[in-house]
Structure formats: C-alpha cells, structure tokens
Amino acid sequence: MKIIDSHVHIYEKIAGITQGQPIASKTLGQVMIGNKEVQFLPPSFERTCSTAEVLIAYMNWCGIDKGILMPNPLYGYQNYYFMESIKKYPDRLKGVALVDVMKGKKAAEELADIYDKGILFGLKIEVDSTFQCAPDTRLIDKKLDSVWDCCNQYHQPVFVHMFRTEDIDDLEKLSEFYPNITYVICHMGADACFKAEMPDTNYERVLNLLKKKNIYADTSTVPVYFEEEYPWLSSVKIIEKAYQTVGAEKLMWASDYPGMLNHGTMKELINLVLNGCKKIPGSQKEKIMYENARRLFFAD
Numbered sequence: 001m002k003i004i005d006s007h008v009h010i011y012e013k014i015a016g017i018t019q020g021q022p023i024a025s026k027t028l029g030q031v032m033i034g035n036k037e038v039q040f041l042p043p044s045f046e047r048t049c050s051t052a053e054v055l056i057a058y059m060n061w062c063g064i065d066k067g068i069l070m071p072n073p074l075y076g077y078q079n080y081y082f083m084e085s086i087k088k089y090p091d092r093l094k095g096v097a098l099v100d101v102m103k104g105k106k107a108a109e110e111l112a113d114i115y116d117k118g119i120l121f122g123l124k125i126e127v128d129s130t131f132q133c134a135p136d137t138r139l140i141d142k143k144l145d146s147v148w149d150c151c152n153q154y155h156q157p158v159f160v161h162m163f164r165t166e167d168i169d170d171l172e173k174l175s176e177f178y179p180n181i182t183y184v185i186c187h188m189g190a191d192a193c194f195k196a197e198m199p200d201t202n203y204e205r206v207l208n209l210l211k212k213k214n215i216y217a218d219t220s221t222v223p224v225y226f227e228e229e230y231p232w233l234s235s236v237k238i239i240e241k242a243y244q245t246v247g248a249e250k251l252m253w254a255s256d257y258p259g260m261l262n263h264g265t266m267k268e269l270i271n272l273v274l275n276g277c278k279k280i281p282g283s284q285k286e287k288i289m290y291e292n293a294r295r296l297f298f299a300d
C-alpha cells in the first residue's frame with residue numbers, strides 16, 4: 001500500500017522556546033530546556049538534529065512515498081531548511097510554512113510572500129508554543145484576522161495542534177468564517193482531548209468538527225497521551241471511533257517522526273493504523289494511509 005506521512009519534523013538544530021524556557025539541541029538526542037537536560041529523541045540522533053537525509057532514509061526503509069514537513073516554533077523557524085530540503089527531494093517532500101502570527105498584518109505579508117514564491121504551503125499553529133509569549137491569545141483574536149484572511153485568500157491549509165477546550169470552540173468558528181481554508185487537526189485533537197484534566201466530551205466535540213466539510217485530522221501521536229506500549233490499544237480505539245463517526249475520508253495517517261521514535265519504531269507507527277485498526281477495512285485504509293493526503297496536498 002502506498003503511504004504518505006502527513007506530519008514529520010526536520011530541523012538542523014533545535015533553538016526555540018518551551019515552558020517559558022529556551023530549548024536547544026545538546027547531543028545524543030538530548031536537549032537543554034533552560035538548565036534541565038531532557039532526552040528528546042533516541043540517542044542515535046547524535047547531534048539532536050533531524051536531517052532531511054535521515055528522514056528520506058527512514059521513508060525508503062519503511063515504504064513511505066511522500067512526507068509533509070511540519071514546523072513548530074519549539075524547534076525555531078525552519079522555513080529556509082524546509083525549502084532547501086524540498087529543492088533536494090522535490091518528489092518526496094512538501095513543507096508547511098511558519099510565521100510569527102503574533103505579528104498580525106506583518107505575518108500575513110510574510111505568508112503572502114512565501115505563497116507567492118510557491119515552495120512552502122499552508123500554516124502551522126501549535127497553540128502552546130505559538131502563543132508561548134502571550135498564553136491568553138485565542139485563535140479567534142482580532143490580531144490574527146489578517147493571517148486567516150491571507151490563508152483564505154490563497155486557499156492554503158492550516159494545521160492546528162490544539163491544547164485548550166476553547167481551541168475547539170474557536171476552530172469551529174474559524175472553519176465557518178474561512179471556507180477556503182482546509183483545517184487539519186493534528187494528533188486527533190491532541191492535548192485538548194487527551195490530556196488527563198480535559199473533559200471526555202472534548203473528543204466527541206472534535207469528532208463533530210470533523211463532520212464539517214473543511215476539517216480533517218491526522219492520526220499521529222495519540223499513544224503519547226495514554227502512556228501505553230505498542231500495539232497501543234487505546235489509540236486504536238480512538239482512531240476506529242473517528243472512522244466509525246466521520247469515515248475514512250477525514251483521516252490522514254502520520255508518524256510525527258522523529259519524536260515518536262521515543263515510543264515505537266517507524267514500522268509500528270505505520271502498523272498502528274495498517275494492522276491495528278481492524279474495524280477499518282483495507283480499501284478504506286488506503287484513503288487514510290495515502291489517498292486523502294495525495295488529493296489534498298499533492299494533487300498539483
């Protein structure tokens with residue numbers, strides 16, 4: 001079966017902000033968060049970087065045809081490295097843009113410039129790290145209007161990693177207000193659904209959002225929230241429930257490489273859906289593993 005990985009990360013080094021502290025690459029998969037040493041990747045990532053070459057080698061090894069490079073302010077701004085990597089592997093990689101949306105109109109201008117160049121596409125919002133320096137910011141805050149206007153005007157998708165219940169409310173409003181934007185909910189709703197302190201009903205609400213025409217979800221990273229070992233049975237249930245509620249059309253397989261290699265092998269990440277989700281028939285799995293992402297992001 002052909003596979004597209006809808007959410008992978010590459011970076012030459014980590015240099016961002018998290019938990020109000022600087023985060024920076026050390027060695028052997030470790031980072032420094034402020035003064036604290038954290039094992040961020042497996043030790044085999046000797047320089048604590050994630051290069052395009054190693055990603056492509058993993059993709060070749062595991063039969064992944066194409067990958068979508070996903071930024072996160074946590075790593076720092078990687079637009080340049082994404083563009084260089086896409087030029088090197090134009091048939092294998094596409095990359096999502098990152099701008100500092102807190103700059104409002106200026107961010108929208110930067111984005112328009114990026115879209116005019118035609119290499120990167122879309123926009124990533126990782127609520128926690130995007131709003132790190134202004135944590136009360138809402139997705140529907142006025143200051144972001146020009147950014148949404150730009151994405152809507154250029155028909156660009158927005159990938160959102162949600163952390164709070166209000167992010168679910170806001171995404172619903174945005175999806176109605178900006179019909180030209182395709183929204184991808186990262187990690188099936190992520191922290192906003194699966195963090196222990198979140199109401200159980202939040203996942204139901206995300207499934208309702210997925211019924212909207214312009215909202216999709218990627219299947220990655222769910223095992224992290226349940227602290228479970230492969231075959232990740234709670235995650236299987238979450239993904240199968242989404243399939244039963246909204247159908248295979250709305251789901252896209254993703255690995256969240258390389259961070260998820262802390263939890264399983266690339267093959268296991270593939271098999272979470274391919275072998276694990278027994279309630280999804282094979283023909284429908286093709287849509288999740290490949291066809292939906294191809295149609296949405298690789299059709300040109």
Ligand SMILES: [Zn+2]
Pocket residue numbers: 007009070072256
């Ligand atoms: Zn990610």
